[in-house]
Amino acid sequence: MTRTQSRGQAHTLEAVAAGxxxxASVLFALQVTAVTPLTGSTSSQHIENQQASLAEGLLATQVENGSIVPTILYWNESAGTFHGTSRDGYRNAGPPTAFGNVLNETFGDRNTAYDVNIYYVRSSGARERISLVDLGNPSDHASTxxxxVTLYDDDRVLAANESALDTLSNTxxxxxxxxxxxxxxxxxxxxVVVWRM
Structure with missing residues (x-):
């Protein structure tokens, strides 16, 4: 065997060993890296966009068909909370109203958690928040x-059976x-804040 041939074999052997x-390094790196449903990727961005669009569409239709205002008016004046809930809002599902049913049907079957917050303005101009539904802490990838909606002086607060009680200006x-x-x-x-569980 000539010196050139043995040198060529050595270079080939080195190339195979380096490859x-x-x-092996790439395989090790892939096994060490954990890919979870919350790992950022284009597919998770697509899911976030889908959730945001779904929440936007849901709110638009519910404002249009008038189911949000009765849910806001589903207020227990003596307890100072929404009917059948604590100060933190509904903790297991949406309220027992038409809007709450749509929230449960839309997000409950999709392994999607949601919160519903209500913001209002005091006469001083300060913005306040009250929780209607609190199903947990939103993830970093939550969509909002x-x-x-406008409430009027002659809108009526609703009883637990959704019958009309006194007007807002008298409660x-x-x-x-x-x-x-x-x-x-x-x-x-x-x-409405939505996120994947």
Missing amino acids: MLLL ASRM SFFAPDAAPDSRVYNVIEVE
Whole structure:
């Protein structure tokens, strides 16, 4: 065997050994790296966009068909909470109203958690928040959608059986009358936060 041939074999052997070492390093790195449902990727961004669109569409249709205002008015004046809940809002599912049923049907069957927050303005101009549904702490990849609804002085607070009680202007509702000189009682922002479990 000539010196050139043995040198060529040595270089080939080195190249094969380097390739195997590189392949082993890549395989080790892939096994060490954990890929979870919360790992950032284009697919998780797509899911977030889908959830945001779903929440936006849900709020738009529910404002249009008028089911959000009765849910906001589902207020237990004596307890100072929504009917059948604590101060933290509903903790296991949406409220027992038409809007709550749509929330449960839309997100409950998709392994998607959601919170519903209600923002209102005090007469001083300060913005306050009350929780309607609190199913946990949103992840870093949560999506948010919100809509504004107007409450009027002659809107009526609802009993637990959803029958109409006294008007907002005659009750101790969570949101104050922000415009006492007009028919408008307050403008409420309803926010839905959704995230994958």
